[in-house]
Amino acid sequence: MLCALPLFSFALASVWSLGPLSSLLFVSMGSWVGIRYYLFRDEICDQTNYRLYNVCILCSCLLVCYLALIIIYRYGYCAFIFCQLLYVFVH
Secondary structure, three states: OOOHHHHHHHHHHHHOOOOHHHHHHHHHHHHHHHHHHHHOOOHHHHHHHHHHHHHHHHHHHHHHHHHHHHHHHHHOHHHHHHHHHHHHHHO
């Protein structure tokens, strides 16, 4: 978990082409949760870490929704549909 969450956060920030400030915040949040999973190993801390991990996942989902709105605003709804279809066919 120590390396997985920061690397996953960095990969998502790269794929989504986030700005430097957003990338820094996103990767630091993933690193913080990863370090907490690594250092704090009792039951109470695991519950807190689980909640923080879910907040991190929620933030990434909100970020994806925000990026979808930017695509719709800048390029129109057809471009958004095209991106969704491209994602479905690639994955």
